[in-house]
Amino acid sequence: MTDDGFDAPVEGVGRVLGTADATPLQFWAAVSPGSYLQLDDVVVTRRELPDREPVTIAGVVTQVRARHEGAQFDSDVFAIADGTLPAQVQEAAEVTTTRVDPEFYVPPTPGAVVHRAEGDARARALHFDRMERRIPMGMGRDGVPVYLNADFLDGTRGAHVSISGISGVATKTSFATFLLYSVFRSGVLGGDAVNAKALIFNVKGEDLLFLDHPNARLDDATRAGYAKLGLDAGAFPDVRVYAPPRVGDSSGTPDVSSRLTGVDSFYWTLAEFCADRLLPYVFADADDERQQYTMVVHSVTAHLARYAQPADGGVSIDGVRLGGYAELVDHIVEQLNDDETRSEWAGSAVGLGTVNAFARRLIGSKKDLGRLIRGDLATRRPHSINTAESAQVTVVDLHNLPDRAQRFVVGVTLRSEFERKEKAGTAKPLLFVVLDELNKYAPREGSSPIKEVLLDIAERGRSLGVVLVGAQQTASEVERRIVTNSAIRVVGRLDPAEASRPEYGFLPPAQRQRALLAKPGTMFVNQPDIPVPLCLEFPFPAWATRVSEAGHPPSQTLRSITQTADPFAVVGSAGGTDDDIPF
């Protein structure tokens, strides 16, 4: 009897290996000659069982290797390349199981044919078939769309996105904006998408100020990529950009350099500052809650809320009219230094050292916050950030602001948005909050009013329809409760030291290594449905990300802030809704 030493050509892409353990959760497959498997390819194999229906085991390739079989020594490679030693190049792929259907955890049989999963089989392997609403996130390595389960984004079963990666290469903000674009434009959320709002904080450069400008470098290939994902390539249609007022400019023009039209300035009036109790947000340093002087902060806040009266843009306290933040600070410090009024402002049991610590910090904030808290501009001029009344996408530019002012703006804006949602009491319409450098606002150590707001959003935002899309260089430095509450975790290129931290435990070892050399535009997305993070590339933004890319501005950006205010509205009616009787 003779039998042929060679296998008949295998249909499919390979066979399950028998020289390494095949387990229900991970197995190796030898790749047939003439075929190949690359990382992230989706494969499927079947296991026949004696007394029941066959089990389909699907998985994602998480490692591939090639070696010379028949070579014993490293130097044998030269003899092999020289054509004297016969050897076979054998490739093998490690497959991490993503789905076992029906759920009957048996290992695949060594020798079983492994097929490349395409079409419905691929969708089943990646659980896309179980997703009722699928938001396209980008292309897999195989050039086929990869989806996000909308249930885990809009709060139905989970919410919040955490994006980590080195700044500059990881394209965290671009991915966050692409995700928003996809949510708004894919039609997956149906009517909710129309009403859903986004609040984006721009912390670096003027990158995000051109979301409503088409990208002049958009080519047909990129358009085709968008089409493949079921999206039109275009800019965000409805964007409102806010920037802080210019320093020292009494007219309050927005402080931007590249975008000249369609930018509104935002600030708070002294009256709002006092009435809305915004003072604690001035003291937003991480460890301030533990300091003694926070007692003073709260009693001064209460005092301001009780006694400050709006007076022609500014406020008047104890009969003194204050026309700016600096004046307010000076007045408070003066009152605190006065033995007669100190206990009235700071409470009776406070030591002089504590009062001085407060006063020192308050005086330090004058320079940073003077341009944001105003008493010199017309009261009826719209100046507040309110996503409910703003466009679909609201961009708040922070990049020109010093650190303390950034924290103040983020803290106050998020609090007012969150309180508004709390009052509304319904999850719809959704509000997406995009915040980069989350480690600055919600650091792992210490506590601050801003961190409390962010924690509130992370823990209760899901039911209130506030979805936090947080980005940070290092997830290990962000408050753990925020990271753990994020249903969707995204990783771009990581720092090698950072990649080994337990926060990235969801990445299998091979992907952790790959994250060290991920190209810009490549992200690893982990969602609760799928046990393996998916590697994807999202398309080049169809909107401008810098002034050099910006195409023609949309016509509505030409409007100025004064035109948006109704010239016929009655003075003092504060925006004037239709329900109010105008006179």
Place this chain on the structure above:
Amino acid sequence: MTTPGARFYVDGWDPSYGASFEAAATGPAAPSSAQVETDAELPAVDWRAIDVRPGVRAPNVVLLVDGVRRIDASIWTAEEDGGSFPGVAASYAAGVVRCDLERGAAQLAGARVGRGLFTASPSAQEVVAGSIRYPVHRVSGTGELAKLPTAVQAPLTALEVAVSDAARTDGDLLVVDGPLRSRRNLPRTLGYIKTQHSQYLDARLTAVVTGLASGQRSPVFRVGTAWGGWSWYLRLPVLAGAPWAGIVRVECSPDLDISEAVELADLSLVTLPRFASTPYKDPRAPQNLIPIAGLERRLRALLGDSRLLHRALTAAARTGTTRR
């Protein structure tokens, strides 16, 4: 105190393989009984080492054939008359390596595995052990156990011929591991003998052979035995050492003219040294050629795991799957 004596050399081969020169029981000085015709290429008085002839190029494709065999189990049959015959269940495999020197690729161009139950028992039936079949190869004579392993050689040689036929192309050179024997009629074929059992040449001509430098050959001579033919010695690249270190004997068909034989000898001199193995990688270096060593490894792997087969045979014997 050591007295100055003859220099000594350590044989390159691993001792378990014997020595590369074994002049068998007749002793190293005793000449082979075969008729040797030494005047074919050069007159015997004129014998000298021959270098590579200028202008001879190695063929682009060299095929190397080898076979391996393994006894999986020794068995005893129970005959109806109460007697018993020994037998062996053997696996054997033959393969061809196609060394495409131009492309720099050595491939297994064909490999076949055969198995058989070798016994003189008249009643033996084929053995089925698991998914493996051992068809009966009936051995004539008394079939003592000691002689059975040599009985495997015939089907193995047949298998080698079959695989090498399938892989031939024009202009190639086929190198057979071992003497040509029944394969003398294959065209452009060399027999490659790495172990020297007989001394065909007289002492003076032997000195020419042991005096060969690396990459030189002896003149072609003719061995007049039944399996004889044109033959020459060749020294593979080897560090200076024992007189017979790196010496192999190559033979070709006796049906060829002397000029064709000399042509093949020149061709072997440019082809074979390239395949010589290195000592630390191969216990039989340099004679055991790299492609042959690689092929043997592959073929052994094709034979299957011996423990597994032994277990399957034992189980088959117990359940009586030996069909009667």
